Amino acid sequence: MYTILICDDDKDIVSALDIYLTSEGYRTVKAYDGLEALKEAEHHTVDLILMDIMMPGLDGIRTTAKLREKYNVPIILLTAKSEDADKVLGLNIGADDYITKPFNPIEVIARVKSQLRRYTSLGGKSGGGENTKLLTNGGIALDDSAKSVTVDGDQVNLTPLEYNILLLLLKNPGRVFSTSQIYELVWNDPSLGSENTVAVHIRHLREKIEIDPANPRYIKVVWGLGYKMEKL
Amino acid sequence: MKQLACRLAVKVIAFLLALGTGVGGVWASLFILSQWDTLWTGVGYYSSNSCYQYMEIRFHQVSELARLLQYQNWEAKLSYLDQKRLADLEYDLDASRTNFRFSIRRNDTGALIYSNLEDSTPMESSVHTVFRDSISLAYNDGTQRRQDYFVWNGEKQYYLLYVVLEDGNEQLITPSDAALAAQYGYTFNGNSWDYNQAQDTRLLYVELAVEYGVASPLEVQDDFWDSAQDFNEYARYLPAMAVLTAVLDLSCVLLCIFLFRTAGRRPDREGIVLSRFDRIPLDLLLLLEIWAVILLLAGGDPMSVALNANGPSTDVVVGLALVSCGIGLCLLSSLLTLIVRARAHTLWSNTLVWRLIRVLGLAVQSLVRSWPLTGRTIAFFLLYLLGTFLTGLTLVLIPVYQGLVLWLLCRWTIQWSRVRQGAEQILGGDPSFKIDTKGLYHDLAEHARQLNDLGDTISQAVDQRIRSERFRAELITNVSHDLKTPLTSIINYVDLLKKEPIDNPQIQSYIEVLTRKSLRLKKLTEDLVEASKASTGTLSVHLERLSMVQLVQQALGEFEEKFAQSGLTPVTLYPKEEVWILADGHHLWRVIDNLLSNCNKYALEGTRVYVEIARQEEKAVFSVKNISRQQLNIPPEQLMERFVRGDSSRTTDGSGLGLSIARSLTELQQGQFDLSIDGDLFKATVTFHLAPPPEDAQPPLPPV
Numbered sequence: 060m061y062t063i064l065i066c067d068d069d070k071d072i073v074s075a076l077d078i079y080l081t082s083e084g085y086r087t088v089k090a091y092d093g094l095e096a097l098k099e100a101e102h103h104t105v106d107l108i109l110m111d112i113m114m115p116g117l118d119g120i121r122t123t124a125k126l127r128e129k130y131n132v133p134i135i136l137l138t139a140k141s142e143d144a145d146k147v148l149g150l151n152i153g154a155d156d157y158i159t160k161p162f163n164p165i166e167v168i169a170r171v172k173s174q175l176r177r178y179t180s181l182g183g184k185s186g187g188g189e190n191t192k193l194l195t196n197g198g199i200a201l202d203d204s205a206k207s208v209t210v211d212g213d214q215v216n217l218t219p220l221e222y223n224i225l226l227l228l229l230k231n232p233g234r235v236f237s238t239s240q241i242y243e244l245v246w247n248d249p250s251l252g253s254e255n256t257v258a259v260h261i262r263h264l265r266e267k268i269e270i271d272p273a274n275p276r277y278i279k280v281v282w283g284l285g286y287k288m289e290k291l
Numbered sequence: 292m293k294q295l296a297c298r299l300a301v302k303v304i305a306f307l308l309a310l311g312t313g314v315g316g317v318w319a320s321l322f323i324l325s326q327w328d329t330l331w332t333g334v335g336y337y338s339s340n341s342c343y344q345y346m347e348i349r350f351h352q353v354s355e356l357a358r359l360l361q362y363q364n365w366e367a368k369l370s371y372l373d374q375k376r377l378a379d380l381e382y383d384l385d386a387s388r389t390n391f392r393f394s395i396r397r398n399d400t401g402a403l404i405y406s407n408l409e410d411s412t413p414m415e416s417s418v419h420t421v422f423r424d425s426i427s428l429a430y431n432d433g434t435q436r437r438q439d440y441f442v443w444n445g446e447k448q449y450y451l452l453y454v455v456l457e458d459g460n461e462q463l464i465t466p467s468d469a470a471l472a473a474q475y476g477y478t479f480n481g482n483s484w485d486y487n488q489a490q491d492t493r494l495l496y497v498e499l500a501v502e503y504g505v506a507s508p509l510e511v512q513d514d515f516w517d518s519a520q521d522f523n524e525y526a527r528y529l530p531a532m533a534v535l536t537a538v539l540d541l542s543c544v545l546l547c548i549f550l551f552r553t554a555g556r557r558p559d560r561e562g563i564v565l566s567r568f569d570r571i572p573l574d575l576l577l578l579l580e581i582w583a584v585i586l587l588l589a590g591g592d593p594m595s596v597a598l599n600a601n602g603p604s605t606d607v608v609v610g611l612a613l614v615s616c617g618i619g620l621c622l623l624s625s626l627l628t629l630i631v632r633a634r635a636h637t638l639w640s641n642t643l644v645w646r647l648i649r650v651l652g653l654a655v656q657s658l659v660r661s662w663p664l665t666g667r668t669i670a671f672f673l674l675y676l677l678g679t680f681l682t683g684l685t686l687v688l689i690p691v692y693q694g695l696v697l698w699l700l701c702r703w704t705i706q707w708s709r710v711r712q713g714a715e716q717i718l719g720g721d722p723s724f725k726i727d728t729k730g731l732y733h734d735l736a737e738h739a740r741q742l743n744d745l746g747d748t749i750s751q752a753v754d755q756r757i758r759s760e761r762f763r764a765e766l767i768t769n770v771s772h773d774l775k776t777p778l779t780s781i782i783n784y785v786d787l788l789k790k791e792p793i794d795n796p797q798i799q800s801y802i803e804v805l806t807r808k809s810l811r812l813k814k815l816t817e818d819l820v821e822a823s824k825a826s827t828g829t830l831s832v833h834l835e836r837l838s839m840v841q842l843v844q845q846a847l848g849e850f851e852e853k854f855a856q857s858g859l860t861p862v863t864l865y866p867k868e869e870v871w872i873l874a875d876g877h878h879l880w881r882v883i884d885n886l887l888s889n890c891n892k893y894a895l896e897g898t899r900v901y902v903e904i905a906r907q908e909e910k911a912v913f914s915v916k917n918i919s920r921q922q923l924n925i926p927p928e929q930l931m932e933r934f935v936r937g938d939s940s941r942t943t944d945g946s947g948l949g950l951s952i953a954r955s956l957t958e959l960q961q962g963q964f965d966l967s968i969d970g971d972l973f974k975a976t977v978t979f980h981l982a983p984p985p986e987d988a989q990p991p992l993p994p995v
Contacts, residue, residue, distance in 0.1 A: 069776050075783035113772075139775040161779040161813045164786050238844050255861075258848015280845060282876030283837025 093117025127153035197291030309546035316539035418504025555631035722750035825955035927966035
């Protein structure tokens with residue numbers, strides 16, 4: 060039973076999030092501005108915080124900075140601002156993730172789950188170093204011996220080609236592969252350089268392992284150059 | 292100190308002191324200069340200049356005496372006037388009346404002719420220094436004529452000499468006839484004839500020796516006595532006078548330097564201050580002062596004569612002092628005002644002549660300017676013709692005049708090109724540029740001013756436009772931020788509604804509409820923000836080398852299923868080699884995303900979408916062609932405007948911003964975005980400059 064602190068000056072948003080999170084089985088604590096959030100964080104043992112940025116009084120950015128002085132719980136920022144600079148500032152100040160408004164409730168739940176899993180299973184993960192066939196990056200775990208893939212602990216069903224693409228990218232995190240390279244390495248055929256096949260497969264793969272396939276966290280599109288596995 | 296130096300009272304005192312010391316110094320200097328021998332030789336009266344001057348006078352008297360005595364000897368009788376003159380000279384030169392001592396002897400025999408010494412007294416013992424000189428006298432008794440003619444014979448190349456003989460006849464003498472010439476006193480020196488009076492046999496000739504000197508000690512109270520008195524007097528005071536003169540002159544120079552340095556400056560005001568005196572027209576002032584100086588000099592002249600004649604008296608001294616002060620005042624004040632005017636640059640402009648020229652010039656100028664341009668051109672041409680005619684009278688003036696006209700024309704051309712360059716600069720994107728109108732011809736200056744004003748207006752309009760664009764972008768961003776928050780609630784609560792168990796299918800269909808429309812609203816606000824950011828250029832662009840084929844493949848991969856749902860078949864055509872361009876991958880993806888979305892939304896179902904990449908010269912051209920579902924009844928330019936869609940596509944989803952965003956983003960990356968419509972064929976092209984392919988070899992690929 061995890062406790063989630065929801066902080067937003069818009070009461071309707073707070074109660075909507077409350078409904079979703081409660082229905083998922085989380086306990087919630089509500090706050091309507093930064094100072095309240097700080098107070099609530101002291102009174103309760105909070106496992107995750109959802110924080111709006113634009114709030115009267117103490118705004119989300121400064122509240123996050125204050126919270127980070129004491130707690131290392133995951134903080135997800137909710138923001139109506141979509142400028143890149145705001146996102147970078149939020150992440151630099153100590154937030155773990157951000158969701159831009161207007162958001163999809165399913166996405167919020169998925170991100171909350173992801174952050175909680177990583178937060179709580181941090182200790183357990185370091186012990187599992189004996190399985191050399193296990194490749195992990197962020198919430199993704201690929202067991203090559205069992206040919207199985209889990210994302211945030213949930214089993215994901217992949218086709219053999221998708222599996223091989225993921226394997227290639229996971230083995231070389233951060234490296235950019237062009238579509239023809241991926242084609243040659245995964246299909247084992249010389250690339251003719253004119254297929255969308257790789258792109259289509261990668262999109263399918265993204266739909267299976269990403270929370271928001273349009274804004275992927277793991278398999279990033281490097282437009283005009285190829286794809287890469289973001290190191291997390 | 293500087294404050295003190297500029298104070299008026301100090302200056303007035305300095306001026307008066309300079310005047311006083313100047314006048315005193317000039318007079319003292321004059322006196323010192325007049326007595327310079329006394330001061331510098333310092334050997335006593337007998338070597339002084341005044342002593343020599345008096346000796347000179349006496350020597351002239353002795354010469355005259357000697358001539359009269361000799362003529363008396365030759366002619367046996369003198370004329371009445373000569374007798375009187377001889378008696379006067381003998382009286383004047385008598386030893387009892389003068390300290391001058393002399394003796395006249397024949398130079399050949401040494402026989403004494405006349406002396407004012409005692410018979411036995413030798414010259415050496417009675418005078419301070421003995422001076423000796425000779426006097427030559429020649430006499431023609433009237434029967435002999437001694438007029439000679441020199442004749443130059445140009446053809447024979449030598450000199451001829453005609454000598455008038457005693458009988459009146461003329462005799463020709465050639466240079467070869469040297470003996471004959473010599474008897475008339477002539478010798479030929481190769482070029483011309485030299486004449487020696489002593490050898491001319493036609494003349495009576497005698498040479499007299501004069502010995503003279505001044506008695507030492509002085510015995511008689513004569514002019515020598517007086518000047519010796521003066522000399523001794525002056526010699527006593529001269530050192531003191533010299534020092535005084537030096538002090539006066541030096542202090543005058545120092546005071547003048549001080550006055551010149553501070554001229555025109557005041558402690559309480561910056562820059563050069565012109566007094567009322569400095570404002571008098573310079574030519575008038577100088578004329579008045581020169582006139583005053585001439586008057587003063589004329590007044591001073593009789594005074595100095597009186598001073599010389601009668602010695603110093605109170606009236607004369609005071610008069611001379613006043614005159615010299617007046618002259619000094621004129622000189623010093625003119626000098627000071629000249630300096631002040633030069634400093635204030637009014638030397639030339641504050642003269643009557645200049646004012647007159649200016650008034651006349653302005654009158655002519657305003658008259659000419661009131662004429663129409665054509666009239667002026669004709670007038671100038673006629674003037675030019677007149678000038679050509681007038682200068683044509685003198686050959687030398689033609690190149691000068693025509694050169695001047697050419698120079699004026701060239702000057703006009705240069706100025707005109709300057710104005711044109713300025714206009715180009717204003718039009719070329721620098722509307723705040725100002726053409727320098729200084730020194731331009733009147734018409735060009737006016738033209739340049741108008742262009743400057745035009746530039747001002749343009750830059751103001753541009754500024755206003757930029758401001759309003761920015762304001763609009765900000766407004767859109769802020770409004771959409773405000774929209775987003777309630778929209779979040781709407782989306783969430785509609786979703787919650789959907790999860791409630793509702794049996795009524797009517798309500799479920801209503802909720803479906805709400806879901807669809809709220810998502811549409813979400814997309815609209817996002818597009819709105821992006822469009823405003825892209826069009827105002829507030830987005831950051833990171834250009835890097837990327838493969839266009841790769842990007843289009845990736846994009847088509849994203850759209851594969853959507854096209855399949857709409858029944859569209861993409862047909863791709865890529866060049867054989869890689870196409871590298873410089874672009875921002877993320878922004879270019881948004882461009883292609885928008886274009887493909889457009890196809891997806893508006894293309895006729897079951898048709899093909901042609902996606903093509905081509906290399907044209909140095910450019911990479913990406914094009915998308917599709918058949919529109921509806922008739923396209925608006926021009927392509929308008930399609931790229933914000934919120935414009937084909938009328939019939941109003942009902943479909945989409946914000947009407949897609950093409951506008953695509954164009955703005957393409958232009959941000961220095962690409963070119965074009966649309967064309969041919970019937971139902973819709974074609975969009977995106978053009979970029981080709982980038983050189985990467986040089987570094989790809990690292991070896993790892994095996995899977």
